[in-house]
Amino acid sequence: MKRHLSSYKKTIGYTLLSLVLIFSGCTKNFEEINTDDGRLSELSPADNRSLFPSAVMAGLNANGYIISTALFAGVYSQHFASTQPAHMSHRYLIVQDWVSHQWANTYVSAMPALYNIIESTKAKDPTLNAVARIWKVFVLHRTTDYWGPIPYSKIGEKGTVIGYDSQKDIYYDFFKELDEATTLLKANLAIPSFATKDPIYAGDNAKWLKFGNTLRLRLALRISKVEPGKAKEEAEKAFAGGVMTELADDAYMAVTSANPNGFNLQSGWNESRMSSTMESLLKGYNDPRISKFFRPAVTDGQFRGVRNGMSQAQQNIPANSFDNSSDVSLRLAPINMNTTPQACMYTAEAYFLRAEGALNGWNMGGTAKDLYEKGIEMSMRTWAITDATIISNYINGTSLPMAPGGYFNTPALTDIPVKFATDPEKQREQIGTQKWLALFPESHEAWAEVRRSGYPKTYPLINSDNPDVPKEKMIRRATFLTIERNSNGPAVIAAEGLLGGPDKASTPLWWDKNPF
Numbered sequence: 318m319k320r321h322l323s324s325y326k327k328t329i330g331y332t333l334l335s336l337v338l339i340f341s342g343c344t345k346n347f348e349e350i351n352t353d354d355g356r357l358s359e360l361s362p363a364d365n366r367s368l369f370p371s372a373v374m375a376g377l378n379a380n381g382y383i384i385s386t387a388l389f390a391g392v393y394s395q396h397f398a399s400t401q402p403a404h405m406s407h408r409y410l411i412v413q414d415w416v417s418h419q420w421a422n423t424y425v426s427a428m429p430a431l432y433n434i435i436e437s438t439k440a441k442d443p444t445l446n447a448v449a450r451i452w453k454v455f456v457l458h459r460t461t462d463y464w465g466p467i468p469y470s471k472i473g474e475k476g477t478v479i480g481y482d483s484q485k486d487i488y489y490d491f492f493k494e495l496d497e498a499t500t501l502l503k504a505n506l507a508i509p510s511f512a513t514k515d516p517i518y519a520g521d522n523a524k525w526l527k528f529g530n531t532l533r534l535r536l537a538l539r540i541s542k543v544e545p546g547k548a549k550e551e552a553e554k555a556f557a558g559g560v561m562t563e564l565a566d567d568a569y570m571a572v573t574s575a576n577p578n579g580f581n582l583q584s585g586w587n588e589s590r591m592s593s594t595m596e597s598l599l600k601g602y603n604d605p606r607i608s609k610f611f612r613p614a615v616t617d618g619q620f621r622g623v624r625n626g627m628s629q630a631q632q633n634i635p636a637n638s639f640d641n642s643s644d645v646s647l648r649l650a651p652i653n654m655n656t657t658p659q660a661c662m663y664t665a666e667a668y669f670l671r672a673e674g675a676l677n678g679w680n681m682g683g684t685a686k687d688l689y690e691k692g693i694e695m696s697m698r699t700w701a702i703t704d705a706t707i708i709s710n711y712i713n714g715t716s717l718p719m720a721p722g723g724y725f726n727t728p729a730l731t732d733i734p735v736k737f738a739t740d741p742e743k744q745r746e747q748i749g750t751q752k753w754l755a756l757f758p759e760s761h762e763a764w765a766e767v768r769r770s771g772y773p774k775t776y777p778l779i780n781s782d783n784p785d786v787p788k789e790k791m792i793r794r795a796t797f798l799t800i801e802r803n804s805n806g807p808a809v810i811a812a813e814g815l816l817g818g819p820d821k822a823s824t825p826l827w828w829d830k831n832p833f
Contacts, residue, residue: 360437365445366514368430372449373516375426376456377570378419379659382579385419386760387589388412389463393792394753394763395775398592398625400632408626409783409792411822416463416795423460424468431456432473444510444522447502451529454491454498455661458536461487462765463795465826466815468808479805481812484827488540492551495533499558502526516571517661527566530558531667535762538670539769541677542830552674556681560671561664564698569658578659580758593721594775596622597730598754601718605707609700610757624725626778626788636724660759663699668692669752673770676744686737689748693735696755711735731774746772768793771831785821791833793825 360368378385391397392407399407406412431453438446461467461484469482469490482490503526512520518528537552561567572578591611599607600620607620614621623637631637671681672688681688690712697708714735721727731746738744749772756763767775768791781788797820802809818824825831 360433362442362445365434365438365442365449366511368434369449369452369511369514370516372427372430372434372452372456373570374576375422375430376452376459377579377659377661378422379570379572379576379579381418381422383588384415385422386579388415389419389795390760390764391589391758392592392625394760394767395592395594395625396753396757396760396763397589397595398623398627399588400590400623400627400637401588404588405782408628408778409781409786409788409822411783411796413796413799417798417800419460419463419795420798420801423456424472427456428453428472436473443501443505444508447498447505447529448510448515448522448525450494450498451502451525451532454494454536455532457487458491458532459761462539462761462826464797465794465824466812478807480808481815483815488536488828489547491536492533492547495529495536496554499526499529499533502529503558517568519571524566524568527559527561528568528662530555531560531662531670533558534560534667534670534674538673539765540828541673542769543828545677549677549679552670553680556671556674556679561662561667564664564695566664566667567699568661568663570661571658578657580659591620591622592776593622593624593723593725593727594730594773596620596721597718597727598750598773600721601716601729602711602714602735603716604754605697605702605711606700606754606757609702621723622721623723624727624776624779626780628780631724631779634724662759663696663755665692665696665699665755666752666762668695669748669755672748673745676741676748685744685748689737689744689751692748692755693751696751699755725779727776730776745770746774749773767791768826768829768831771833783822785823790823791831792822793829794822796820796822 374380387397388399388404388406392399406415431449434449435446435453438449457467457469461469465484466481467487468479469487471480471482502522506522506526508522510520510522510525515521518524533555534552537548537550537555541548541552595610598604599610611620613619627637668688669692671683672685672692674681675683675685675688683691693712694708697703697711702708712735717732717734718730720729731750733743733746733750735747735751738747749766749770753763753766753773756766767773775791777790778788781790783792786792797809797812813820816824817827
């Protein structure tokens with residue numbers, strides 16, 4: 318397996334100013350190495366713009382997708398299944414050398430740049446400040462949703478111990494940050510922001526405003542089972558502020574040959590396949606996105622998945638194998654990894670969030686049914702499926718998920734059609750299931766939503782290597798890192814008290830109230 322773990326020091330150079338931004342032990346304080354009294358005391362707008370692309374790339378884990386995303390959220394959400402015998406994480410074993418890449422991308426690569434941008438633009442450059450704060454929330458919400466308590470309010474402070482915050486406090490501050498950032502951005506839309514240094518929206522502040530409000534809506538739904546009142550308040554404010562509604566609002570990171578699409582790059586390593594969960598849904602619904610998501614099996618041109626959690630012996634069985642003559646559907650080809658932008662957030666998700674909010678009785682500007690159907694339409698259009706008849710037939714389809722069968726005689730995943738039901742709980746399952754499909758391949762969010770909503774239903778693992786998480790249960794989090802225990806030990810010990818349970822993969826996060 319190809320791996321590349323970043324070092325825990327990242328040097329960022331820019332015009333007229335040379336700083337080394339360091340977390341000693343991953344989350345220790347930033348230190349300036351240039352101490353010459355004649356050095357520049359603040360960053361210029363050009364300096365800040367130059368820092369932003371690296372923060373975006375690191376925030377999306379583009380340079381370590383397989384380590385930080387595919388081998389954890391990708392298989393835990395069952396967006397994918399592993400057919401590589403060397404992999405262990407898909408059997409719920411937390412391989413710290415791999416998952417630490419998520420931590421390093423956040424605290425070594427993304428946050429030093431964002432911290433400096435935000436600090437140096439507080440009294441000026443309002444649009445730079447607002448967009449950087451929105452992106453900060455995006456980066457850190459993915460990180461806290463892996464571990465729970467993380468360093469947050471103490472980022473940038475000096476000291477030998479960098480404390481962790483509870484996830485509740487972090488989420489409440491997320492809402493504060495997004496409220497302030499979107500208010501600031503709305504009041505200054507005409508002032509240029511990151512312009513050509515913005516790899517997502519190329520400096521389009523109006524789109525960043527929609528992105529920030531949609532992120533706020535996402536986080537509001539995340540806490541809906543633990544803080545329903547706060548969730549309603551934040552969701553309605555987000556919707557009123559203007560969320561993503563058009564295909565042009567889809568957020569992607571532009572890529573180059575030097576910084577390729579991490580998802581497509583990893584596809585070429587031939588280590589993951591279609592999961593049985595995907596197979597049951599996509600084939601049962603005759604979903605036209607199936608050929609957009611996966612390539613057919615080499616042997617017979619059919620789309621075929623495998624179960625998650627196979628042992629090494631089971632992975633080596635020809636029917637489940639990972640070699641190039643596989644009977645299993647492969648991930649998308651990597652041929653366009655240098656030109657295909659990397660997905661960040663889809664407009665379709667905004668509609669599914671609003672649909673669930675409408676079921677909760679919140680003001681989301683439409684009925685749950687209409688918003689659900691619009692979410693499906695937007696997802697189809699995102700994947701270049703534009704024929705109105707095809708989309709309408711899918712939305713009104715009554716076929717059910719199919720039974721994959723195969724080596725493990727796998728039954729159908731569930732019994733819901735695509736056509737919107739009359740039963741409220743089935744409606745929730747439909748919204749959650751279609752949102753999970755529409756999120757592909759953004760598995761960070763997919764895993765969080767499976768834990769939060771319980772949907773889609775997923776198959777139990779064939780085997781679990783984690784004694785704390787039985788194969789029929791959902792893994793709830795990554796355990797705290799050994800590198801952090803070694804370098805920031807007192808803070809990690811204190812963080813255990815913020816978890817609400819032991820430092821185990823079976824301990825639910827603050828917002829996770831599902832019994833599975």
